Amino acid sequence: MELRHLRYFVAVAAEGSLTRAAERLHLTQPSLSRQMRQLERDIGTELFERTVNGTGLTAAGSALHRHALLLLRLAGASRDLALSASGQGGEVVQFGIPPGIPDEWLLAVLATLETHVPRAAITLTETSSVNQLRMIREGHLDLGLVREPPSGRLRGKRLFEVPFGIAVRPDHRLAGNTVCRVNELDKIRILAHSREQVSTVDDRLILAAHDAGITPLWQFAQFSEHALACAAAVKAEAAVLIEYSARRLLPGWPWIPLTERDIQLVTWVAWDSEARTIVEDAVRVIENCGHP
Numbered sequence: 146m147e148l149r150h151l152r153y154f155v156a157v158a159a160e161g162s163l164t165r166a167a168e169r170l171h172l173t174q175p176s177l178s179r180q181m182r183q184l185e186r187d188i189g190t191e192l193f194e195r196t197v198n199g200t201g202l203t204a205a206g207s208a209l210h211r212h213a214l215l216l217l218r219l220a221g222a223s224r225d226l227a228l229s230a231s232g233q234g235g236e237v238v239q240f241g242i243p244p245g246i247p248d249e250w251l252l253a254v255l256a257t258l259e260t261h262v263p264r265a266a267i268t269l270t271e272t273s274s275v276n277q278l279r280m281i282r283e284g285h286l287d288l289g290l291v292r293e294p295p296s297g298r299l300r301g302k303r304l305f306e307v308p309f310g311i312a313v314r315p316d317h318r319l320a321g322n323t324v325c326r327v328n329e330l331d332k333i334r335i336l337a338h339s340r341e342q343v344s345t346v347d348d349r350l351i352l353a354a355h356d357a358g359i360t361p362l363w364q365f366a367q368f369s370e371h372a373l374a375c376a377a378a379v380k381a382e383a384a385v386l387i388e389y390s391a392r393r394l395l396p397g398w399p400w401i402p403l404t405e406r407d408i409q410l411v412t413w414v415a416w417d418s419e420a421r422t423i424v425e426d427a428v429r430v431i432e433n434c435g436h437p
Contacts, residue, residue, distance in 0.1 A: 241289030250437030
C-alpha cells in the first residue's frame with residue numbers, strides 16, 4: 146500500500162463516485178478502479194459498496210478512511226516541517242509511532258513540537274513497539290512511542306496508561322454489560338494481539354485467566370488496522386483492545402472495560418542514551434503533552 150493509494154481512496158470516499166473521483170484526480174475511471182481493487186487486495190477486504198446511487202464505504206472502508214486521513218495529514222505535516230527546517234539549518238528527528246495512538250493527541254504533539262522545538266524536522270514511521278525498539282538501537286529512529294519498557298542502553302519515560310477491554314459482537318451475551326470480569330471470558334473465542342505487539346499485556350491477561358480457573362479460546366494475530374477481517378477469519382466472538390482502537394476498528398461492536406486494574410496498555414517514550422540534544426528536547430516536550 147502506498148500513500149497515493151490512500152489519496153485515491155480518500156478522493157473516492159469524498160466524491161461518492163469513481164467517475165467523479167477520477168476526474169478530480171485526472172485519471173481514467175478504469176485506472177482508478179484498478180487502483181482501488183489493488184488496495185482492497187492489499188487490505189484483504191472490501192472497502193466499497195457500489196450501488197445505483199454511487200460508491201459508499203463498507204464498515205472496513207470507514208475504519209480505513211479515518212486512518213487514511215490521519216496518515217495523509219501527518220505526511221503533509223512531516224514534509225512541511227522538513228522543508229521548513231532544511232531552509233533554517235534544522236535537524237531531522239525520526240519519530241516512531243505505534244498503531245492505536247489517538248489522532249487528535251498525536252497531531253497536538255506534532256504542533257507542540259513545531260512550536261517548542263522549531264529546528265526539529267519530524268519524520269514519522271508507524272510500526273510496532275518491537276520494531277521501534279530495534280530501529281532505535283540500530284540508529285534508524287531517534288525516538289519512539291512504545292508499549293513495553295525500554296531496556297539496555299535505551300532510556301524511557303512512562304507517559305500514560307489506558308485500560309484494556311473486550312469488544313464483542315453486537316449479538317453476544319456480554320454486549321449489554323457495562324464492565325467485564327476476566328472470569329466471564331470462559332470458552333469465548335477471543336482475538337488478541339500477538340506477543341510481538343503487546344507481550345506484557347498478553348502475559349498479564351493469560352495469567353489472570355489462569356488464576357480465575359477459566360479457558361478463553363485465544364486467537365492470537367498480528368494486526369493493526371484490520372481487526373474486523375482478522376476477527377472474521379478466526380470467527381472470534383470478541384477482541385481484546387483499548388477503547389480508542391475498538392471504536393475505530395470494530396464499529397458497532399460494544400466495548401466493555403475489564404475490571405482488572407493491572408491489565409493496562411502503558412505507553413513509554415524511548416530514545417537512545419547517547420541521543421542528540423534536539424532529541425532530548427523533543428522528549429521533554431512529549432513528556433509534557435499530557436494524556437490523550
